[in-house]
Amino acid sequence: MKYSDSVKAILLAAIDELAADPGKYAKNPGRDFTRNRKLGFKQLLLMFFTLEGECIREELYTYFGRSTDAPSKAAFYKQIHKLKDGALRCLLLAFNKKLKSNLFHGKYRLIVCDGSALDIFRDPHDTDTFYEPSKASPKGYNQAYINACYSILDRRFTDLVIQPGRKHNEYSAFCQMVDTAGPRPAGGPADVYFCDRGYASYNNFAHVIENRQYFLIRCTNKKNEGILGRSLEGVEALDMHLERILSRFQSKKKRAHPEFPDRYRHVCRSVPMDYLTDARREYNISLRGVRFELSPGSYENLITNLSDHEFDMNDFKEIYHLRWNQENSYRDLKYPLCLKALHSKKYEYVAQEIWARAILYNFCSEIAFNVKTKQGGKKYEYQINYSEALKTCRAFLRIHDGKSVMDVEGLIASNIEAVKPGRTFPRQKRFKIPMSFCYRN
Numbered sequence: 001m002k003y004s005d006s007v008k009a010i011l012l013a014a015i016d017e018l019a020a021d022p023g024k025y026a027k028n029p030g031r032d033f034t035r036n037r038k039l040g041f042k043q044l045l046l047m048f049f050t051l052e053g054e055c056i057r058e059e060l061y062t063y064f065g066r067s068t069d070a071p072s073k074a075a076f077y078k079q080i081h082k083l084k085d086g087a088l089r090c091l092l093l094a095f096n097k098k099l100k101s102n103l104f105h106g107k108y109r110l111i112v113c114d115g116s117a118l119d120i121f122r123d124p125h126d127t128d129t130f131y132e133p134s135k136a137s138p139k140g141y142n143q144a145y146i147n148a149c150y151s152i153l154d155r156r157f158t159d160l161v162i163q164p165g166r167k168h169n170e171y172s173a174f175c176q177m178v179d180t181a182g183p184r185p186a187g188g189p190a191d192v193y194f195c196d197r198g199y200a201s202y203n204n205f206a207h208v209i210e211n212r213q214y215f216l217i218r219c220t221n222k223k224n225e226g227i228l229g230r231s232l233e234g235v236e237a238l239d240m241h242l243e244r245i246l247s248r249f250q251s252k253k254k255r256a257h258p259e260f261p262d263r264y265r266h267v268c269r270s271v272p273m274d275y276l277t278d279a280r281r282e283y284n285i286s287l288r289g290v291r292f293e294l295s296p297g298s299y300e301n302l303i304t305n306l307s308d309h310e311f312d313m314n315d316f317k318e319i320y321h322l323r324w325n326q327e328n329s330y331r332d333l334k335y336p337l338c339l340k341a342l343h344s345k346k347y348e349y350v351a352q353e354i355w356a357r358a359i360l361y362n363f364c365s366e367i368a369f370n371v372k373t374k375q376g377g378k379k380y381e382y383q384i385n386y387s388e389a390l391k392t393c394r395a396f397l398r399i400h401d402g403k404s405v406m407d408v409e410g411l412i413a414s415n416i417e418a419v420k421p422g423r424t425f426p427r428q429k430r431f432k433i434p435m436s437f438c439y440r441n
Helices: 003-019 041-049 056-064 073-080 087-097 170-181 202-210 221-228 313-322 324-334 347-368 386-398 408-414
Strands: 108-120 141-151 156-164 190-195 214-218 238-247 264-266 282-295 298-304 381-384 416-419
Touching (some): 003 041, 003 408, 087 156, 141 347, 156 347, 202 214, 221 282, 282 313, 381 386
Parallel strands (some): 238 264
């Protein structure tokens, strides 16, 4: 059996597990998904995962064939509205659990946490997602915000928190995902949460530490100087351990350890710190501050709780460069996997489409990055064309007649592109409206 066939079998097995007890994932248990329909629970999910940029009627014809036996778009909407919130998250976790993991140093999973805004259907009455008119968008626009945990070495999403654009909070989303993932299992791999500058906060550090996991979080010079208690002017390299005591009080008389005045850091009452309470007035935290040079005159600051016995400066530089895989994953979600072509306008169903694309991404990624490309002594090193690979895997998942055969690995290996290191391009910041369908639910 080819690897693509085994990955498809794993996903179908995960869907079958959910389909065996559809009442747990239906809004009305005992009534929804109980009748035998053309668009049953399993076919609904598979068709939903493979949506592209066409209207629902064309998507149904693409999946079931252009015939009068194909389900109607009304049938599709009735079925998709039956799915309970959290059903697709359960499927994502079940699918990931069946896949093997790649570990850093044989014992660490590298998890990048980051967020990305998604433009959705314009609705000025939805105050949670609508942004008022501006020069960039004279009519205003609506956005959902995707917070994601992404395994760098596995190239798959491990969890999502989807929030209304105007109410998004990366701090709370991060803490939620860390607490949901839970503590490190006995004898199992540890998670290392790698985050951008916007996640540097004592509360985020504490949530990871309380779950017996690890973090590696970038921070600005100003933030790093506040944590270190010293200026970074002229400092090119740094690796030092820090003992800090967090408190809501600035009064020295209320300190439990006045003999260590340099360790104290005041946390304002308006700043979240879930482990400072009336019963726990101080919180001790051990950190490690790291600074290294990326290029002449450009420096990176990191705060971590990783041991210096296992992680040195070269390891941090390697992990730093790996983090760009998640930036690419958001691009692939929105364009090759057509997340910009949403088929819903209600926020609830937009969230479902985001989860569906994340599952499809994991399916495609697992197949694509296990395909070997032939180098053959050419001028450049070659890699697969990932955009084409995603489309190939989506077409493969759509096959459900038991007869059609597709050489997935061959098609992926035949679409390659040269790797040309050293090239950089400025990030595009122009506003892009989502694709519109007039029938939206």
